[in-house]
Amino acid sequence: MMYNRDIFARAELLLGEQRMQRIAACRVILFGVGGVGSWCAETLVRSGIHHLTMVDGDVVVASNINRQLPATTATIGQPKVEVLRERLLQINPDACITTIYGRYNAESADSFHLEQYDCVIDAIDSLKDKALLILNATNLPHVQLFSSMGAARKIDPTQIKIADFRKVTGDPLARTLRHYFKQIGQFPARKFLCVYSEEILPNSQDVPAELREPRANGTLAHITVIFGNMLASLVINQACGDN
Numbered sequence: 001m002m003y004n005r006d007i008f009a010r011a012e013l014l015l016g017e018q019r020m021q022r023i024a025a026c027r028v029i030l031f032g033v034g035g036v037g038s039w040c041a042e043t044l045v046r047s048g049i050h051h052l053t054m055v056d057g058d059v060v061v062a063s064n065i066n067r068q069l070p071a072t073t074a075t076i077g078q079p080k081v082e083v084l085r086e087r088l089l090q091i092n093p094d095a096c097i098t099t100i101y102g103r104y105n106a107e108s109a110d111s112f113h114l115e116q117y118d119c120v121i122d123a124i125d126s127l128k129d130k131a132l133l134i135l136n137a138t139n140l141p142h143v144q145l146f147s148s149m150g151a152a153r154k155i156d157p158t159q160i161k162i163a164d165f166r167k168v169t170g171d172p173l174a175r176t177l178r179h180y181f182k183q184i185g186q187f188p189a190r191k192f193l194c195v196y197s198e199e200i201l202p203n204s205q206d207v208p209a210e211l212r213e214p215r216a217n218g219t220l221a222h223i224t225v226i227f228g229n230m231l232a233s234l235v236i237n238q239a240c241g242d243n
Contacts, residue, residue: 004094008048019240023048026239029112030121031055031104031133033080035219036148036195037123038069039228045088045095047236052088053098054081055112067221105129115140119235122147123228127173131180134165138188146234149173149196151227152217159199160226162234164191170198195230197223 003024005012012020028049030037033056041054059079064071070083081099088097102108104124109132114120120137122145124130130147137145147165150173154160165188168174174196181187203218 003048003050004092007092011048015240020048022241023236023239024050026119026235027051027117028119028121028235029053029055029114029117030123032123032125032148033068033070033084034058034064034123034125035067035221035224036151036227036231037121038080038084039225040121040123040231041084041088041228042069042091043229043232044235045091045097047232049235049239050092050094051096053100053117054084055100055102055104056081057101057103067219067224103129104133106132109133109136114143117143119143119238120145121231121235123231127176127180131177131184134177134188134192135181135186138190138192141190144238145192146231146238147192147194148227148231149194151197151224152219153201153203154197154199154223155201155220156197156199157222157226159197160195160223160230161197162193162195162230165194166191168194168196170200171196172200193234195227195234 003020008020026049028044030041033041033054044052059077060071060075062076070080075083079101081101085097085099088095104112114137120143122130122133124133134147137143149168149171
């Protein structure tokens with residue numbers, strides 16, 4: 001596949017033509033385009049990923065604006081995947097951006113055909129849906145899974161790391177996932193890398209009524225941006241053949 005050499009001239013200077021071709025040919029599906037996933041999506045497209053499918057069932061709300069790429073005062077009420085698709089096509093009009101306004105869960109899982117992709121990116125918040133995606137993706141030998149652990153309640157970007165899921169420490173979401181896998185008697189079939197941080201800060205005040213929902217915690221943009229970019233870096237390295 002030929003990429004646009006004008007748009008990606010600086011990337012080609014660093015990576016060379018063969019790697020840029022491999023990046024352009026890589027097929028990626030991203031689940032969740034909120035605080036982490038949205039920045040991951042943009043970095044992927046700016047890095048030369050041509051085939052990107054984005055899955056998310058949420059619309060933009062005001063409380064997203066502090067950290068999510070699709071969220072502005074003008075996009076409130078719009079599906080995140082559609083806002084993001086429009087932006088990504090402005091970056092690279094030749095990209096093949098597919099959007100699915102929905103969720104990955106037990107009822108919908110079979111419809112996504114994960115086997116058709118090279119890389120699966122997990123930026124899902126829901127514990128059961130996240131666990132199901134991890135189990136299904138790791139059962140496909142040729143599909144590479146990359147997963148985000150919790151990005152909330154963190155301030156220090158220097159504590160963000162990448163590790164195999166089994167070696168992630170200090171992250172409550174990873175701990176809860178491991179407990180859930182043990183509870184249901186199913187475990188990931190193989191290793192996969194995660195972005196995480198051991199830093200856990202308390203919320204400095206009670207959660208207001210309008211934010212009372214499962215997993216509502218304080219979150220800052222500079223942390224979610226880095227989580228998303230680190231996920232994207234894993235995909236780019238994989239596509240280049242450097243992992």
